[in-house]
Amino acid sequence: MISLDGRDVRVPLELSSDVVVVGSGPAGAMVARTLARRGIGVLVVEEGPFVTPAEMPADSFSAMASLYRDMGASLMLGAPPMPFVQGRVVGGTSVVNGAISWRLPEDVHREWVAADPALSDALPYRELDALFDEIEADLGIHPTEAEIAGPNNLLLAKGAEILGLEHRPISRNVRGCRGLGRCLQGCPEGNKTSMDRSYLPDAVRHGARIVCNVEVTRVVHEQGRAVGVEGVTPSGARVRIRASRAVVLAASAVQSPVLLIRSGLQQGPVGRGFSAHPGAAVAGRFREPVRLWEGATQGHEVIGLRKERLKFEALGYDMTLVAARTKGVGASLVRDLEDLAHFANWGVAVRARAEGVVRAGPKRAIVTYSLEREDLRTTARGVKVLCEMMLAAGAEAVFPGIYGWPERVTERTALADLPAPSDPNAYTMAVTHMFGTCRMGSRPADAVVGTDFQHHAIEGLYVADSSVFPTNTGVNPQTSILALAAMCARHVAAR
Ligand SMILES: Cc1cc2nc3c(=O)[nH]c(=O)nc-3n(C[C@H](O)[C@H](O)[C@H](O)COP(=O)(O)OP(=O)(O)OC[C@H]3O[C@@H](n4cnc5c(N)ncnc54)[C@H](O)[C@@H]3O)c2cc1C
Ligand code: SF4
Numbered sequence: 185m186i187s188l189d190g191r192d193v194r195v196p197l198e199l200s201s202d203v204v205v206v207g208s209g210p211a212g213a214m215v216a217r218t219l220a221r222r223g224i225g226v227l228v229v230e231e232g233p234f235v236t237p238a239e240m241p242a243d244s245f246s247a248m249a250s251l252y253r254d255m256g257a258s259l260m261l262g263a264p265p266m267p268f269v270q271g272r273v274v275g276g277t278s279v280v281n282g283a284i285s286w287r288l289p290e291d292v293h294r295e296w297v298a299a300d301p302a303l304s305d306a307l308p309y310r311e312l313d314a315l316f317d318e319i320e321a322d323l324g325i326h327p328t329e330a331e332i333a334g335p336n337n338l339l340l341a342k343g344a345e346i347l348g349l350e351h352r353p354i355s356r357n358v359r360g361c362r363g364l365g366r367c368l369q370g371c372p373e374g375n376k377t378s379m380d381r382s383y384l385p386d387a388v389r390h391g392a393r394i395v396c397n398v399e400v401t402r403v404v405h406e407q408g409r410a411v412g413v414e415g416v417t418p419s420g421a422r423v424r425i426r427a428s429r430a431v432v433l434a435a436s437a438v439q440s441p442v443l444l445i446r447s448g449l450q451q452g453p454v455g456r457g458f459s460a461h462p463g464a465a466v467a468g469r470f471r472e473p474v475r476l477w478e479g480a481t482q483g484h485e486v487i488g489l490r491k492e493r494l495k496f497e498a499l500g501y502d503m504t505l506v507a508a509r510t511k512g513v514g515a516s517l518v519r520d521l522e523d524l525a526h527f528a529n530w531g532v533a534v535r536a537r538a539e540g541v542v543r544a545g546p547k548r549a550i551v552t553y554s555l556e557r558e559d560l561r562t563t564a565r566g567v568k569v570l571c572e573m574m575l576a577a578g579a580e581a582v583f584p585g586i587y588g589w590p591e592r593v594t595e596r597t598a599l600a601d602l603p604a605p606s607d608p609n610a611y612t613m614a615v616t617h618m619f620g621t622c623r624m625g626s627r628p629a630d631a632v633v634g635t636d637f638q639h640h641a642i643e644g645l646y647v648a649d650s651s652v653f654p655t656n657t658g659v660n661p662q663t664s665i666l667a668l669a670a671m672c673a674r675h676v677a678a679r
Pocket of ligand 2 (some may be wrong): 370
């Protein structure tokens with residue numbers, strides 16, 4: 185599938201194409217596939233390696249090292265300090281994600297249009313809906329079957345049902361999933377329809393080329409027009425790629441603004457307005473074995489508190505990660521480690537109100553992001569609900585993971601009066617969904633790209649990823665990113 189591997193390039197190289205796409209995650213793959221199917225020449229440049237299903241590592245440590253950016257531990261500065269997790273591989277973060285598929289909720293779309301009425305024509309919901317239909321058919325998106333769910337998912341269903349919270353099996357982009365619980369390390373059987381297994385091969389069948397292991401360092405622009413990109417291979421060789429029609433940035437909501445800034449393009453609020461869904465996780469010990477490393481990695485969700493900006497999901501990890509997350513000391517720690525098979529793990533994603541900033545550091549992006557007081561209260565409420573669901577489902581003990589709260593809770597009544605700590609450092613959280621750093625909008629002063637996804641100041645330069653989203657979405661973003669990227673590609677094709 186790969187035309188050129190940057191590891192084989194040790195001398196300066198010049199390439200050219202109609203369109204250059206930077207990044208091969210959902211946004212880049214969809215743009216490449218849409219354009220290639222229209223007969224337009226496309227060259228996708230990806231910083232990460234190409235990895236086949238058979239090469240996907242079983243353990244988290246090796247997966248983090250080979251498939252993730254910065255060992256999966258890129259750090260945001262702020263309170264609390266949080267890692268932001270991203271894939272760095274052909275297929276982008278879709279290779280290591282949970283395959284959870286959600287349409288952009290209509291209420292979120294209404295918020296976008298209310299804030300900028302021009303988005304009503306630019307992103308009509310009925311067109312998005314038609315794209316969601318196509319994407320769901322292309323990627324085999326369907327609810328997780330009970331036979332492959334495994335206890336970690338089924339217990340979440342039980343807990344939510346007892347508490348009367350709306351819940352359902354997660355719709356995922358998988359075909360022939362056997363519930364091997366390895367989505368976050370890359371599916372070893374290629375059963376997840378991540379971009380390397382779906383839209384990228386389709387793009388290549390229609391003539392697109394993919395270059396891997398080349399990091400794009402800047403967008404080349406002349407007299408207000410994008411004419412290509414410059415990049416570098418692991419050995420330091422320079423690669424210059426000319427684009428006769430357009431350059432499309434699809435490098436993610438962190439890396440796309442960094443590329444603009446490094447290219448001297450400071451138009452609009454570039455890098456500002458970073459928003460996210462910080463997540464916290466709760467572990468619970470059950471009498472019966474849960475074996476959370478088996479079954480669909482993320483197969484069940486609780487959606488009844490979405491209006492409170494909370495969404496809950498079962499979380500499957502490999503054994504090493506479960507062990508690393510086990511709390512306590514001495515004999516109780518030893519006993520819990522011996523009993524790892526009895527632990528369940530569920531997470532809550534918060535639609536945080538906080539906004540942060542992405543800047544270009546000398547070597548990597550610098551992300552500054554601190555949660556607001558209200559976000560901390562929402563998180564504490566979400567953690568409490570997770571604990572309540574676990575206890576309702578039959579957990580002997582739950583481990584809330586908030587500093588200042590009891591380490592282990594065995595009764596629901598013990599949760600009732602626990603106050604939300606106001607110190608952000610009491611919370612352990614991570615971010616996997618990011619948005620808003622090159623916002624779309626009709627007014628150049630408030631937006632980086634226009635309603636046609638084109639940069640307000642540079643002709644022929646487009647941004648296709650979730651950087652352009654006006655806000656976070658409160659739901660898993662991959663399907664929304666795919667749909668908006670398809671719309672971006674239509675504009676590129678029409679120029
Ligand atoms: C562990 C995890 C689980 C997740 N689970 C889900 C889920 O179940 N459902 C869901 O909807 N979302 C999920 N997400 C989020 C989702 O995967 C991302 O929102 C989505 O992949 C973002 O798409 P993207 O194309 O914008 O960026 P990415 O998928 O991050 O792709 C960007 C690509 O660009 C490359 N790149 C960056 N900079 C450069 C450069 N300078 N030169 C060349 N290449 C570059 C990167 O290496 C990367 O491969 C998850 C995320 C994580 C981390
Ligand atoms: S749960 Fe297992 S089999 Fe299913 S897609 Fe994920 S890794 Fe593949």
